[in-house]
Amino acid sequence: MNSEMRKTSTPARIILFVGLSIIALIQLFPLIWLVNFSLANPNELFTNGILVWPDEIQWGNYVKAFVDGNFLLYFKNSLLINTLAVLFALVISVMASFACIRMNWKLSGFVKTLLLLGMMIPIHATLLPNYVIYDRIGLTDTIWALLIPYIAFSLPQGVFLTSSFMSSIPKELEEAALIDGCGIYRIVFIIIMPLMKASLVTVSIMTYLNNWNEFMMASTYLSTKQWKTLPFAILEFTGQYSSNYAVQFAVMALTAAPALIIYIILNKYITKGVAAGAVKG
Amino acid sequence: MKKLYSNKVVILSLITPGLLTFLLAILAPICVSIYFGFTDFAGIGEVKFIGIENYKVLIRDEGFWMSLKNSLLLAVGFIVIQHPIALVTAAVLDKLQGKAEGFFRCVYFIPNVISVAIIAYLWKFIYNPNFGLFNKLLQILGLEGNVNWLGSGMAIWSVLLVLIWHGFGWGMLIYYTGIKNIDPVLYEAAAIDGADFKQAFFSITMPLMKPVIQMNVTMAIIAALKQMETVYLLTNGGPGNETQFLANFLYKQAFKSYKYGYGNAISVIFIIICLVATVVLNKIFADREERRRKA
Numbered sequence: 001m002n003s004e005m006r007k008t009s010t011p012a013r014i015i016l017f018v019g020l021s022i023i024a025l026i027q028l029f030p031l032i033w034l035v036n037f038s039l040a041n042p043n044e045l046f047t048n049g050i051l052v053w054p055d056e057i058q059w060g061n062y063v064k065a066f067v068d069g070n071f072l073l074y075f076k077n078s079l080l081i082n083t084l085a086v087l088f089a090l091v092i093s094v095m096a097s098f099a100c101i102r103m104n105w106k107l108s109g110f111v112k113t114l115l116l117l118g119m120m121i122p123i124h125a126t127l128l129p130n131y132v133i134y135d136r137i138g139l140t141d142t143i144w145a146l147l148i149p150y151i152a153f154s155l156p157q158g159v160f161l162t163s164s165f166m167s168s169i170p171k172e173l174e175e176a177a178l179i180d181g182c183g184i185y186r187i188v189f190i191i192i193m194p195l196m197k198a199s200l201v202t203v204s205i206m207t208y209l210n211n212w213n214e215f216m217m218a219s220t221y222l223s224t225k226q227w228k229t230l231p232f233a234i235l236e237f238t239g240q241y242s243s244n245y246a247v248q249f250a251v252m253a254l255t256a257a258p259a260l261i262i263y264i265i266l267n268k269y270i271t272k273g274v275a276a277g278a279v280k281g
Numbered sequence: 282m283k284k285l286y287s288n289k290v291v292i293l294s295l296i297t298p299g300l301l302t303f304l305l306a307i308l309a310p311i312c313v314s315i316y317f318g319f320t321d322f323a324g325i326g327e328v329k330f331i332g333i334e335n336y337k338v339l340i341r342d343e344g345f346w347m348s349l350k351n352s353l354l355l356a357v358g359f360i361v362i363q364h365p366i367a368l369v370t371a372a373v374l375d376k377l378q379g380k381a382e383g384f385f386r387c388v389y390f391i392p393n394v395i396s397v398a399i400i401a402y403l404w405k406f407i408y409n410p411n412f413g414l415f416n417k418l419l420q421i422l423g424l425e426g427n428v429n430w431l432g433s434g435m436a437i438w439s440v441l442l443v444l445i446w447h448g449f450g451w452g453m454l455i456y457y458t459g460i461k462n463i464d465p466v467l468y469e470a471a472a473i474d475g476a477d478f479k480q481a482f483f484s485i486t487m488p489l490m491k492p493v494i495q496m497n498v499t500m501a502i503i504a505a506l507k508q509m510e511t512v513y514l515l516t517n518g519g520p521g522n523e524t525q526f527l528a529n530f531l532y533k534q535a536f537k538s539y540k541y542g543y544g545n546a547i548s549v550i551f552i553i554i555c556l557v558a559t560v561v562l563n564k565i566f567a568d569r570e571e572r573r574r575k576a
């Protein structure tokens with residue numbers, strides 16, 4: 001306990017607490033409302049009152065959402081595509097950073113600036129041209145239609161974060177490894193990468209957070225079910241169950257659940273990662 | 282050792298994956314956009330060059346100016362409403378300490394981990410005229426509660442509310458981290474001198490947070506320009522073009538109106554606007570920083 005704490009008197013603390021609670025309620029209430037309505041009978045939604053107290057909790061809404069919403073398939077796709085995107089983004093970022101920061105070549109500065117420039121390009125400006133490109137070379141409806149842009153738009157931030165971290169690692173470590181006869185690849189992957197855990201975690205979290213919830217590209221580049229991701233489940237489902245609102249609420253709650261659970265478990269790391277990623281990015 | 286670090290083959294092998302992804306997924310589409318921006322391509326059929334006709338039309342297009350106006354409005358909303366609340370909340374949260382501090386920090390960020398698709402549909406329901414949360418709230422307050430939240434005249438404010446609500450936690454977290462980086466000794470010294478929370482906020486927190494505020498404001502303006510997903514699902518730019526944003530506008534032109542060439546012309550202008558905005562904002566803040574350091 002420090003002196004500040006003693007300075008804040010009890011009534012003042014209560015006022016602070018109430019203020020913060022009101023903001024918390026504003027931030028959370030729509031989600032509470034969502035879960036509440038997802039457990040009601042569709043007819044009960046039109047009754048008076050802000051929340052409904054269902055006569056019987058309608059778990060069936062979730063069963064419908066899970067089965068008819070193809071939850072497992074979309075969840076599997078989301079998990080696979082995002083994990084691959086994170087892995088590729090990490091390895092490619094570290095390799096590119098090493099080449100630009102440590103290796104001696106004329107264009108290193110230029111190439112690094114070029115890669116960082118990607119941060120300024122609005123993702124949605126590439127939707128139309130990429131659609132035509134992928135269509136012509138037969139990538140639409142394949143996993144690559146999502147993987148390539150997900151990796152590409154994660155790279156600028158990845159390179160930025162890993163390169164600034166890398167420049168703080170003393171060169172002596174590598175020199176010692178070189179004397180022992182290590183090649184460049186072994187230096188990058190066996191010596192440097194393990195030292196960069198903190199920034200790799202940040203890049204992973206930012207990449208996951210950005211891509212997990214992405215749906216514009218998914219709905220533009222994919223037309224069959226095979227590779228569609230979770231956010232897409234909602235778009236598809238609301239069309240299918242357009243008159244049964246309670247089931248729509250259930251599919252939304254179900255789709256939000258995985259990310260929310262992970263966030264609550266790992267919230268310390270995630271908030272730290274976002275802060276580090278955003279402050280530096 | 283020098284030789285190993287200048288080995289062209291090794292350099293090439295390290296940089297190629299990154300450079301190739303960048304060229305294929307970011308640079309190539311921009312070039313394709315520039316090309317189609319000069320044509321009247323409809324998505325199918327033949328491609329005819331029409332010079333800068335698309336750009337001439339764009340300058341006179343009401344939807345384009347509406348998009349820019351809405352981005353500006355959103356940026357103002359972020360800066361005038363969201364950020365002051367976020368900054369004060371962060372400062373208060375920092376004073377709270379203990380378990381409650383961690384709890385609130387965790388709660389405020391929750392809307393950010395939920396997919397925009399869910400957020401947009403959820404708010405569409407909140408605004409629903411029949412069973413929506415807002416109209417029911419009005420009814421409880423004794424009003425009629427039949428407001429058409431996404432109707433003409435009202436829609437843009439409803440959209441702004443969602444975006445300001447959704448991004449709050451993100452902005453708060455950045456400010457919070459910035460405040461945590463301020464040396465607590467400063468606050469202790471201020472407390473010894475008898476400064477209250479308000480005085481400490483304006484004479485310690487605000488000045489020291491300047492770089493963080495500048496960065497956050499820059500990101501907010503860029504985010505306002507790039508806005509698409511929420512609007513796409515909530516109103517798709519409507520009614521008319523009242524809630525239009527550039528990204529949604531170009532998408533609608535290409536896929537709904539089959540003006541693929543025109544959509545690409547908008548893409549090109551969109552990229553230019555984002556680049557210029559980023560460069561200009563960074564320059565403004567960098568200059569101010571420099572002057573401050575010299576002074």
